[in-house]
Amino acid sequence: MRIGIIGGGAAGMMSAALLYEKDHENRIGEIVLFECNTVLGRKLALTGGGRCNVTTGNFDIAEVLKNYPRGANFLKKSIYDFSPKHVFDWFRSHGVKLKVEEDRRVFPVTDNSSDIIDVFLNIYKNPKTKIKKSPVIDMWKEMDRFAVRLHDEIHLFDKVIMATGGGYNTNSGIINYGYAFAQKFGHKITKLAPGLTSLETNDCDIHTLKGITLSNIKLRFLKKDEHVFNGSCVFTHKGLSGPGIFAISSLSAFENYDESDPALLLLDLLPEENFENLKHNLEQTRLNSPAKKISNLISNFIPKSLAEIMLKKLKINDKKSSEVSAKDLNRIIDSIKNFQVVITGRISGSEFVTAGGVDLNEVDAATMESKLVKGLHFAGEILNIDGFTGGYNLQCAWSTAHAAAIGITK
Ligand SMILES: Cc1cc2nc3c(=O)[nH]c(=O)nc-3n(C[C@H](O)[C@H](O)[C@H](O)COP(=O)(O)OP(=O)(O)OC[C@H]3O[C@@H](n4cnc5c(N)ncnc54)[C@H](O)[C@@H]3O)c2cc1C
Numbered sequence: 001m002r003i004g005i006i007g008g009g010a011a012g013m014m015s016a017a018l019l020y021e022k023d024h025e026n027r028i029g030e031i032v033l034f035e036c037n038t039v040l041g042r043k044l045a046l047t048g049g050g051r052c053n054v055t056t057g058n059f060d061i062a063e064v065l066k067n068y069p070r071g072a073n074f075l076k077k078s079i080y081d082f083s084p085k086h087v088f089d090w091f092r093s094h095g096v097k098l099k100v101e102e103d104r105r106v107f108p109v110t111d112n113s114s115d116i117i118d119v120f121l122n123i124y125k126n127p128k129t130k131i132k133k134s135p136v137i138d139m140w141k142e143m144d145r146f147a148v149r150l151h152d153e154i155h156l157f158d159k160v161i162m163a164t165g166g167g168y169n170t171n172s173g174i175i176n177y178g179y180a181f182a183q184k185f186g187h188k189i190t191k192l193a194p195g196l197t198s199l200e201t202n203d204c205d206i207h208t209l210k211g212i213t214l215s216n217i218k219l220r221f222l223k224k225d226e227h228v229f230n231g232s233c234v235f236t237h238k239g240l241s242g243p244g245i246f247a248i249s250s251l252s253a254f255e256n257y258d259e260s261d262p263a264l265l266l267l268d269l270l271p272e273e274n275f276e277n278l279k280h281n282l283e284q285t286r287l288n289s290p291a292k293k294i295s296n297l298i299s300n301f302i303p304k305s306l307a308e309i310m311l312k313k314l315k316i317n318d319k320k321s322s323e324v325s326a327k328d329l330n331r332i333i334d335s336i337k338n339f340q341v342v343i344t345g346r347i348s349g350s351e352f353v354t355a356g357g358v359d360l361n362e363v364d365a366a367t368m369e370s371k372l373v374k375g376l377h378f379a380g381e382i383l384n385i386d387g388f389t390g391g392y393n394l395q396c397a398w399s400t401a402h403a404a405a406i407g408i409t410k
Pocket of ligand 1: 006009010011012034037041044046047134137163177380381382390391392393395
């Protein structure tokens, strides 16, 4: 049997490795991995800021699945079969020492993504695996085999794994024909949008908060629908970023908004406190220090510069706290619970994925085989699956690659 894998990113590389390792009955004669870049795993090398957040240290699969805004149900079987724990053990068994950081992200102890890539390159030293650094420019079915065309060659395969990644990677110069090939075989590509982006605001007051981090806040994104996430965020010179914002951007990936028709982000800065508790606490603090300026009083609860911007937006002078009216105190509390940021756009973050892809209804979740074309498998971001930050997207690439490899070798 001859297997072609299109795309030498995370999913394609894992597929090639596992096809070789799991072929216990020696049914595979040759595995050819096609990559249009001059190196394999170019994006993989950049992941996690060059450190490669290879998976999550969250080993509770039900919890893991909550980190996929799209595709969680489909992913269930493959993630049980090749879970974060399996991935952890697999890389360790191939000589990579891994560490789990406080936020449960898993990295090589060396903080170097090349450790991960080297695992694959070592496996490919086997005589069955061939690497072709050339873009696949066309694909079709020829009798019961797949024809894969490069600029100057045509290869025939019994089975093919399509692992060409997502569609929002044009900046990296990647040629992604994957969706077109899938469509040619009759597959539907769902609507595509960037996921895991930072959010932009044109509010200059918000820009002055650059560098301030808010942990454990509740984010509510309002546009056509409401999207809610609890997490952390950081103010940037253009708007907001950080894990909570990336998650909100993924949840709202298909919302349309811009400067002329913005979205609204409401930050509950103290989600543990209800309005009445907060009012009680603020009033107590005010009784204890009536001469204290109101901004100083609020900064017992939230960062000082944010308190100042809040007062500016509420048009409340920064006077002695005892001089602030009950009505204004209520407005301040309301703003702490619902601090408003007008969102005028998305900013491509340092980590982003494509939301949308090959329609999961047309793919077998156990083997990643097309339900329309026998022998055609998919793996990774080309599928309509995307996860939050924290290693969940690479985990999806590993798990779907595993399912495809097992589906082919079983
Ligand atoms: C900057 C950045 C950092 C990230 N960091 C993390 C992280 O730390 N942890 C995490 O979990 N996720 C991270 N992600 C997301 C993660 O990298 C992707 O979800 C994952 O790489 C998807 O793997 P893939 O193999 O499906 O696609 P890709 O990694 O995109 O690989 C697809 C490959 O197919 C090749 N290809 C495409 N078309 C063709 C063709 N016609 N012929 C030949 N080859 C072709 C491409 O060149 C590419 O190498 C990050 C993403 C970015 C952009």
